[in-house]
Amino acid sequence: MQGGAQLPLPNPDSTPAVPVSGHSANGAAPGPVVQAKESLLAAAAKARKEKPAETEAEKMLREEQEIMRNITSRKALKSVMENAQGISYTRNLKTGWKPPLKVRQLSEDQAQDLRDRFHIIVEGENLLPPILDFKDMKFPAPVLRQLASKNISRPTPIQMQGLPVILAGRDMIGVAFTGSGKTLVFALPLLMLSLQEEVRMPLEGGEGPVGMIVCPSRELARQTHEVIQGYITAMKEDGLPELRSLLVMGGIDMRTQTDALRRGVHVIVATPGRLKDLLHKKRMNLDVCKFLCLDEADRMVDMGFEEDIREVLSYFKAQRQTLMFSATMPMKIKAFAESALVDPVTVNVGRAGAANLDVIQEVEYVKQEAKLVYLLECLQKTAPPVLVFAEKTADVDDIHEYLLVKGVEAVAVHGGKDQEEREAAIDEFKAGKKDVLVATDVASKGLDFPDIQHVINYDMPDEIENYVHRIGRTGRCGKTGIATSFINKNQSESILLDLKHLLQEAKQRIPPVLTVLEDPLEELRELEKASGTRGCTYCGGLGHRIGDCPKLRSQNREQQRNTKDYFGSGGFGGET
Template sequence: MGIAQTGTGKTLAFSIPMVQRLANSKGLGLVILPTRELALQIDNELHRVGDSLGLRTAVLIGGLSIRPQTEAIRRNPHIIIATPGRLIDHLRQKTVSLGRVNILVLDEADRMLDMGFLPQIRDILKAVPKERQTMIFSATISPEIMKIASANMKLPIRIEIAPTGTTVENVTQEIFIVAKDAKMRLLEKILNQYAGPVLIFTRTKYGARRLAHAIKGMGHIAAEIHSNRSLAQRRSALEGFKAGRYRVLVATDIMARGIDVVGIELVINYDLPSQSEAYVHRIGRTARAGMDGRAISFAMPGEQKEIRAIERLIRKNIKISPLPELPPGRSFSSAPAPHFSRPNFSYSGNAHRSSPFARRRPARRSFGRF
């Protein structure tokens, strides 16, 4: 079991040994994680490690056609990266067999439980061989995770880089106490003070859409990423944010751990999270790779309880800053009605190489203080 704060390299901690072991065996690696974006991110990291060995993967995620994923499975990949729901779909349709799995990774385990994937995880654990290596990685620990570990691991070793709730040291944290009807004006002032990329979290997907539209009305280039966006739209927003085409990205908690972007100067909690643990994951998007960062939270006068819960979790008091002089109130045009489009998908082939992995046929990568 690996417990560490976000941005500390947990992905490489399992990617390197997994690739090394599978290079000399006929087994199958299986990585289970909570979101599509994180699945694609892990797939890229695995190929950075294993491309020189001819590594082949299959990515099984929702939002994409199941047919190319089935084709990738038929081409005998070495590692399957999957979200719980889509993997269960394949198991029910009998398009995948997990009988050869000898390495299982549950990544972002706490987030998967938060999202209600415990029943699917239990079904997946029943479908894999009992004789296997199991690795569980999480930023926080809970009694439920410990139950999963004790039931599915033999003499587990727990490696804890930092206690649960630890935040990145080089993040400057502060809170503004602000009335609900003044939050937009405070946001406008802060965005005008910072020149770098800004990541903003809201509590709901509808709030994210409205906020992104309002930010555009302020004159900033913004994108939104939440569960009501298709996979193609979410990937476009994230890649555009990474490339600098969007200065502001508005996201919900469900997307927090799929956002791996170095150089985010500021994280703003426009809404406090509904769960204290989400605060740690949100502000962990800044100050990555040893860089400095800043996290600003907007708290309404009646949210003292939520602030205290966060402070208990992170074991420190967060500075409460005086509210600055705000710009005059102005209205922004209403957000347009939500538009939902069918997701697109694409997949590309991997070259066949002479390597420890070359015995198998090449496969395509699917993309699929108050």
């Protein structure tokens, strides 16, 4: 640095010399060969160039998977204590039941052939073969006689596979079309468990239940309780130990329910609200409860009963056998259910959300102002009884009044009527005293009307799941039925596309008004086959994808409306 000399600055464009031979620049002994290192940015750019461009279809599928991950990443369906303490059960409960030797000796290939014959899809580990006869399921004689009295001679596909799974103590997700006999799949094993416990150690006052079934609506709970009570009566008349069941729901005096609980009950059929009240007030306990079934499980979560169910679970003292059933069990509920189940078995008869193939589906374009008049014509298609569905309670009342004026014997059911009116209307309709039942979707979930030949959708529902449940009130237990649906310009294109694809799947006639609808997802159909998913993974609709799901949008809007405004003046969380 003498004389103000400056060091030469390096040229930014030049690269340092790297020896390429075995000799150094000054002729010294050979050293190791030094390679120029590639920067991370350069490597990333190179990788992007080598990676094939993502198509629009692949991008859409990737985005949908991300949406589903965000939806299903919710709290596990466990009690507060189990979540807090990290309690996780790894083994199923043992019941002591085993299938007959001839069933146990079936190879896996033979069992799969039986499943394929009856279109049963099963997922899970250590699967039991389906059983094709109630006798081989080892039910007692009075149960078999009661089945015969109801003209049930052989099990349906969901019963063939579901009953052995539950009798063996496994947790299960059951999906089958409406009218397929799901109620017996969980009711009979619960009665067998209750009978076993009563023989071992009879229940004393204040004890019980041994198991319970939770339903989303009072009508479904009442119907399920009547089915169970029929088998309990048959068993008692045959000299078996007496089992006691109790219907727990709103609209019934709580003191009556409390008195029954003091005597001790084996089986409870309940709606979430009243069940939670009784547990909170310590009128009942779940100390010996080993069995929990959520009927129409997806409907309960959609109706906002998720936290109620989680609160009920917190009253269990030990592990329980958990079952979830529905006709439409989309992926989001299935993933949610698996958080509560131990090594679950999924039994699926047909696609989840598919329509019953025993129902002839007819779709008519009817202007809004002509609906009432055309309804009278539709009632002439078949003999009564006929079920008519409308979206709004006001429309139900209008249709009911119109039919009465025209001399039609009709009754009406909707959420605005009190419990006594609803029960009386359904009883009169089931007894054949009334020809037509007009109802909202309160009558579409799980209710069994065995002799209905015709269902009329006066209004198309906003969600295709509700359509599937509605038309499933006919075509039950192997019988055929007709479903007529009125459509017009008031329906969204999304629900009409869902309806079109549902008709295609069931090989039904598609009216011209639906045929002309363009399918925006046509280019995704081949990709759907490759990915194994069809339509919307959130609601099961075949005419749209999850990004355009009307049900998801509706629930998001509802959630925003229920968000508290902590800052006032429509600030964060308030209305905009």
